[in-house]
Amino acid sequence: MEFLVSGNSDNVSRSRWLLLHALAVFAFLYLPIAVLILYSFNGPGVGGFPPRNLTFNWYRTLFSDGAIWDSVFNSLEVAFAAMAISLAFGIPAALALDRSNFPGKALFRRLVLLPLILPGIITGLSLLMLFDLASTKLSLLTIVLGHGTALISVATTEVFAGLQKLDRAQEEASLDLGANYWQTFWRVTVPNLKLPIIGAALLIFTLSMDEIAVSFFLIGRENTLPLEIWGRLRRGITPEINAISTIIFAFSLVTIVFWYRLRVRAEGSVEAGAELLAATDS
C-alpha cells in the first residue's frame, strides 16, 4: 500500500510510535518468562537482583526430586487420556454438526464451547457435584474425564473448520466405488483431516498439561504437575519450579516449531488455533 510507505512524516512518526508500543508490549509479555528462565540458574534463590552464582544445581535438585517427576508422569498420562477422549467424541461431533440435523443442534454447539469460555471454576465445581452425587472417588480418572470433556470443543471446532474446506466429492466417489462408510472414514475423511486433527491433538495436549482451575476441584491423592507446583508455591518457593517450567517451556517451543513447519509446508497458513478462537468468538 503506497500511502503506508509514502514517506509522509506524520505517518512515519506514527509507525515509529506503534513500533515502540509493540516493543514495550512484547517486553511486558516476555519479561516474566525471561526472569523465570534466568533465575532457574540463580544460586541464592528465586529473587534478588542482580542474579549471582549462576549454577545448574537447581536442575540437579530437580532431577533427583521424585515427587515432581511423579506429577509430570501423572500429567502426561492425563493429557494423553484427555486427548483420546476429546478426539473420540470431538471428531464425531464435528461430523454430526457438518452432516446431520438433530434437535438441539444449536444448543449443543454452544454447550461444548462453554468450558473454554466460562471461568474454569464453574466447570470444575459442576463436575465435582456430579462425581459427588455418583459417589465417584476423586482421582486422576476424574481429572481425565474433566479435561476430556472440557476440551472436546477444541477437536470439534478444528475438525469442523477442516470439514468446511473438504471436498465432499472424494467421499462420494469412495462410497460410489463400493467402499463402506467405515473404510471411507479411515481412508478418505481422516487423511484429509490430518492437519486439523494433529493440530487439535497438540492443542488439547498442551491445554491439559497446563490446566489447573478444573483439576483443582477434581484432584484425588495424586497430583498433576500444575497442582504439585501449586502445593509448593504455598509452602515456600525454590528455583526448582523455575527449572521444571523452563524445561517444559523448551519442550513446548520444540512442539510449536514442529507444528509451524508442518502447517506451513501443508498450506502456507500459520494461524494455529485460529478456528478455535473464531468459534469461541461467536
Next chain:
Amino acid sequence: MFSRAYRTIVTVPPLAWVAVFLLVPYALMFCYSFWSVSSAQTIVRSWNVANYQELLQKPVYWETLLRSMWIAARVMVFSLLLGYPLAYFLSFYAGKRKDLLYQMVIIPLWVSYLVRAYAWKTILGSDGVLNTLLQYVHLTSHPLDFLLYSPFAVVLTLTHIYTPFTILPIYASLEHIPRNLVEASHDLGATPVQTFWKVIFPLSIPGVVAGATFAFVLSLGDFLAPLLLGGPSGIMISNIVVSLFGAAYNWPLGAAISLCMLVVVVSLLFLSERLEKKWSFS
C-alpha cells in the same frame, strides 16, 4: 449422501457424553443453589431460596462480586490498551515479519498460566527481582510493599495473561478489513487519522468486543491469581466460592454464588455476540 445409520453413529455418542458430563453438571449446580446444608453438615434436598436471600442480605458477597468486576474491568481496559495498538501494528505495519510477530504473541500462552503468575510473584515480592533492582540502583531504600499481595498485583498479572487473548481476535478482525477500503478512504482525501477512526476502527469492533469479553469473563472468575498474589485486599468472588466448597462446607451457597457469576458471564457473552453481529462487516 450419508445414511441414517452414519448420522446416528456420529451424533449420539458425543451428544450423550456432553449431556452426562456437561449438561447434567451445570443443571446440578442450578439445583444445589436451591438446596441447603443441615447442622450435621449434610446436604438437604428441599427447595428454597434461602441462599439467594443470604447473598442479598450479606454485603460481603455482592461487594466482593462488585470488586471482582472492577478488577476484571481494569484488566479488560489495560489489555485492550496494550493489545489494540500492537494488533494494529502487526496487521498494517509489520510487513514481512507479520507471521513471526504473530507467533511471538502466541508463545507466552504456552507457558502455563500458573507459572506466569508465579513468575510475577518472584518479580514483585518484597525481596523479589523488582524491589532488589530498585534498591540496587538506589531508587528506593526500602522495598515497596504495595507491589505484591494487592489488587495491583492481581490486575498486573491478569493483564499479562489476557493481553494475548485480546490481541488475537483484534488482529483477526483487522486482517479481514479489505485493504482497498483503506486505500479508497485515503484517495478520497481522508487523513490517516480520519481513515483510522472512520474506517479501520469501526470495522475492527467485533474483534475488540471478542477480546474484551475474553479478558473480562476469564479474569472475573479467576481464583488462583488472587490466592497467589492478591493478599486480603485482592480477594475475588471465586475465592469465596472456593472456601465455601472447602473448609466452610456450604456447597449450596457456593453454588448460588457460582450461578450468579454464570448469569453475569452468560449475559455478557450474549451481549457481546449481539454487538459483534451489529458491527460485523458484510
